[in-house]
Amino acid sequence: MQNRLLLKHNIMIKNSVDYILLCSVLPVFFAIHIIIAFAIKLDDGGTVFFRQKRLGKDNKTFQVYKYRTMLLSSEKVLEKYLKSHPEEVRYFEKYHKYMNDPRITRIGKFLRIFSLDELPQILNILKGEMSWVGPRPYMLNEAEKLGNKKEFILRVRPGITGLWQVSGRNNLSFAQRNELEVWYIKNWSLWADFVILIKTVKVVLGKIGAK
Known part of the structure; x- marks a missing residue:
């Protein structure tokens, strides 16, 4: 076993493939973006993008x-909801997701089911901040929960999709996701990325583990 994704020549290969794939999908992305942006505006008139x-x-x-898949007043709606649904708090502590998130808009539910809300991360790839396949881009408040795996996982670019997304998705606990991402970095190969991308399409179309 090696830390394959930390080797310089493997990083160069992965980055090159990322940009080749990016160039091929950009025209399709912009066409889909126009449709989704119109649908979001039609739904509640709010902003199209969510940045975090x-x-x-x-x-x-x-x-x-x-x-953006959430209501503009999402925090107030969530606060009221959690007061009457304490089981959601316990679920979030384990999975970092809610079973039934009251903040999600009508178009947002559709986008999340088919993971279309993640599409703008193509722009992050264009900026050199993300990869097509890699660890999850963790939130700032999750840093401490990564524990001793934090330094290792954050040595590579996060990905739009990854091993944990095709190995159970939201049905996996936070700790299980971390284990899979460490395994991915240690055992990376170009073929593995290809397989993960193909399986991602299957998972998304099958709505496996979608929330």
């Missing part, structure tokens, strides 16, 4: 892009 600071390579923070 995440942990990136070498522990540097960056702004991750997503399509």
Whole structure:
């Protein structure tokens, strides 16, 4: 076993493939973006993009892009909901997701089911902040929960998809995701990335583990 994704020549190969794939999908992305942006505006008239600071390579923070899937007054709605649903608090502590998130808009539910809300992260790849396949781009408040795996996981670029997304997705606990991401970095190969991308399409179309 080697830390394959930490080797310089493997990093160069992976980055090159990322940009080749990026160039081939950009025209399709912009066409889909026009449709999704119109649908979001039609739904509640709010902003199209959602930006959030995440942990990136070498522990540097960056702004991750997503399509907005939540109500503009999302925090107030969630606060009221959690007061009457304490089981959701316990679920979030384990999975870092809610079973039934009251903040999600109508178009947001559709985007999340098919993971279309993640598409704007293509712009993060264009900026050199993310990869097609890699560890999850962790939120800042999750840094301590990564424990002794934090330094290792944050030595590579996070990905739009990854091993944990095709190995159970939201059905995995936070700790299980971490284990899979360490395994991915240690055992990386170009073929593995290809398989993960193909399986991602299957998982998304099958709505496996979607929330």
